[in-house]
Structures are given as C-alpha cells and as structure tokens.
Amino acid sequence: MADLKTFSIPYHSHLSERIEPGQTLIVKGQTFEDSKRFSINFQKDGVSNSVDIPLHLSIRFDENKVVLNSLSKGEWGKEERKKVPFKKGEPFDIRIRAHDNKFVIFCDRKEFEEFEYRLPLTHITHMSIDGDIALSNVHWGGKYYAIPYESDIAGNGLAPGKTLIIYATPEKKAKRFSVNLLKRNGDVALHFNSRFDEKAVIRNSQQAGDWGNEEREGKIPFEKSVGFDLAIKNEPYAYQIFVNGERFCTFAHRCDPHDITKMQIDGDLEVAGIQII
Template sequence: MFTAPPGYQPIYGPSVPYTGPIYGGLRAGMSLYIQGAIPHHITRFEVDLQCGEFEGCDIAFHFNPRFDGWDKVVFNTFQNGEWEEQEKIHQMPFSKGEAFEMVIAVTSEGYQVNVNGSEFYMYPHRMPLDRVSALHIAGDVTVQSINIIGGGYPGGGYPGGNLPIMGLQPIYNPPMPYSGMVPGGMSPKRTIIIKGMLPYGANRLAINFMVACSRDVAFHLNVRLQEGIVVRNSQIGGDWGQEERELSFNPFQEGQYFDISIRCGNQRFKVFVNGQHMCNFFHRVQPFTQIDLLEIEGDAQLSYIHF
C-alpha cells in the first residue's frame, strides 16, 4: 500500500457520496484537485465545500452541474438553513461518458474553477474561508482521486490534508515536452507526482530523472502503449543499461487519465500509478542526490506536476 510522505495524502477511488475533512481548514493558496468520470446516464452531481461533515451544515461553495436538457452549472451558498441566490452558467464543461479533471483554486477573492485545463468560473466568497472544514461529493459521478494541496498541519500527514513539500505549489498544465529542475535535487522519501492523460492514438510517454550537468539519465520510465509494455532503464556516459520490463500489471491505456507517484528511497525509486504499486527501480547513479532534472516527453497531455 502506498504511504505518501508527510503532508501529502491523495485519496484514491473514494465511494460516492463522499464526505471527508479538510485538515487544518481552507485558506487562500490551496487547491482541490479531483479526477473522475461522468457516466452516460448522468442527470447531475455536486461538489460542496462545507462548514462541517453533517447533513444540513452550512455550505460555502456549492458546484452543481445539471444535465437536464438545458445544460448548466449552478453555483450557490447555503447558510442559516437557506439557499442563497444562484449563479447559473449555461455552459457545460463536462461530457457524458468521459473522464475529467477539475481544479478548485482558492484565492482571496473566491473559488476559481478550472475543468480539463481550461478556466471555467470564479465564484466569489460569501462566507469566511476559515469556516470551511470538509469536502462533499455526491450524485452521478465516479471519482478516481482527490488531492488537497496546501493544507494540513506541518508534518502531520493526515489523509486529505496536504502540505506542499518544501512549500512548493503544483505546476498546472505544464507544456510538453517538459523540462524542469527538481528544486533541491532528489532526497530520500521525496515524491514527485505527475498527472495527465494519454489521448487516443498515443504511442509513448517517457519520464526521465536526470543529472543536469552530465545529462546522464538515472531513471528512464518509458510507457510504450502500442506494445503494451513499460520499460525502465538508465543511460550513463551515453550508454543504455539493462532494460527492465517485468510488471505485475500495466495501468496505462489510451484515452485514460493517469496519476503517477514516483518516490525516491535510499536504494530505489518506487513507482505507483493510480494508487497502486507498479514497479521499483534500484539506483544506478550514486549518489542519487545529484539527480536534479526532470524531463517528460511523448504523446501525453500533462495537467499537473508536484515536487
């Protein structure tokens, strides 16, 4: 079972309806990241930021897509036992039968909702942020993962309450191919999260952990969709090493979102995909702390990288 580093605990495959705490409360600078899928038979679903985990509690932010022939998304606030005035958007960012990614970015002005990488709507605050203590999801929706970034108690590691490692914020919608330094380099127990989608017709996705000064590839993870394999290797001094191909399962498919967690240990990398352990890769570059560059290439659409 994947144990995330302190302060970072994604929630995988929760049942719906789902209600869970936001440890430490909500504040500006935090983000809620939800991956899921919409069934073909959908009528509506809702995502609520609540002031408690009980029925009838105040709701600071109510997000309610409705497929009713006049497709729309309703925003509202519920307090003192009553719904307030609705804000309706007659535009539907979700498609029946398709997967989605939704980000709720909390700002000092309100809740910025982005769906599938595009800005959708800003809902201004009607209640104090510090009253929000729970997330509720219900209706016709399947949830793959929930990440709450920027909250939690320092070093707490509570499920759902996530403190950014080294105070870093996620990178949303990074370009492909991606190349970026790993701030501070790799260290024991450090986890890097990569989320995105493999569109239909995609052929490959390659993730490289590198030593910038030598361009050595310490860990090469190569998803070959058409062959149905995931190859692991290293390239040191210009020479490729021994390939590793054995897997207990291959989670990568065309048309599907992926959630990759790569954790660095003292002896090896551990790779988890969609919450399940996929493989290990023992370090071939020592000391591994000199690994300081991440490069990603291929046919994927990236939505999120967290260091």
C-alpha cells in the same frame, strides 16, 4: 500510476485543518452514460441540508449547465451558470483552488471559472460529493510555492519505493521548466527539463560537475496553461516517470538511488501541490 482506490457516494469529509489560500481540492472520477447530475459542496459545521454552503458546484447534464452558488442562513444566492465541459460516460477531473478572495475552478486541468467568496473561507469545515458518478480520487492539499523552489526530502529521502508527485500548470508563455532530484553531496541524480522552445523533455544527471548523456525520446506531454500531474517513482533500477497517470519514460539510475535528499523546481510554471507517497 492511477489511484485505483474508490470512494462511496455520497462522500463526506470533515476537514482536519482549516482551508488556507493556495490549497487545492482535486476530485477525479467517472460519469455514466445515464448521469444526470453530481455536485461538490464546501460546508460549515456539518453536511446536512440546513448548514451554510460557501460553495455549491453542481454539474447538471440534464440542463447542460454547471451551476455555482452559495447558501447562507437558509437562503440561496444568485446562481452563476456555464456550459458543462464534460461528456457523459467519460472520466472527469475537477480542481478547486482557494485564493484570498475567490475559488478558481479547473475542469480537466483547464481553468474553467472563478467564484468570488460570499462567505469567509474560514467557515468551511466539511466537504461533500454526491450524484451520478464513480469517485476514484479525492485529494486536498498544497500551498503557494515560490519558484524557484527547493526543499529537503524528509525521512530517508526519496528512497526506492517512494513516489514524488507534483501538481502544476505551465505558464501561458512558458518556455521551460525543470525538476531536479539531488544527492546529499549536491550531484543531480535526475534532471527533468521540459522545453517548449525545443518541443522536447530532457532527462540527464550531473556528477562531480559533469553532465552525462541526454535522453530526449518521446513527444512532450505538457501543454501551456494546462495543468498536469507529474509522478516520479523511484524503483530499484530506474525512475519511472508518469504524466497524468500515463507512463512517459524510464530513466535508469546513474548513481545510488538511496541517496536522494533534496528536490528543486524551477522555470515557467505555477506549482499547486507537492506530495511524496
């Protein structure tokens, strides 16, 4: 389920829409045994070295430090430094979520640091990634989602061949959270219920008000306060469910897989993004 697409380094992108609070940048890749540094920059009006940089995130293996800073009118601000949370030669996952007054940075899906804005969020028009890495995934999106969350699935719904991806983090004291895929008539084609209080993930369906047989094989793949990517792929005979790119389980269809028109998310979690591909 991992995205196999690769990106050239340095990577530059012009943001087609202004960044809004609640949105998240996800950057995934691989470091090398001899990696020294790599960086992520949010920039204003271009990607040259002379533009303002509201956020400079520099991972420096040669100093064993992560440096956070900003550049305004040619002047660097005060550096903020923390120990590098990654190891050379291994994959990395960095997420930067924008809020009203700060960025919150996650490293390998765990909250790492906050960086208060020194320049307005509206200044950011470009983004760049550079350094000693192989870059495999760049995704920008999301918003604030009120939980419980319910939404229609546009077009022909979650038809076979489509995948629903949810980026979220269970709360620190989470007990349960669930994802439901609904048919047009309200039947639950898939009920995916992670229960920390039972150390199990329940899969089931409900038709005409009656629940079917529960499936709960497999160790719970979620951790409290640690982010996850949940991907539910609708295939002709079953849902294939992946957590953080690893196959977790298969749930055979108990109803027409072409009639999935709505999703529901509920429970003790914060949702950062929802994507259908």
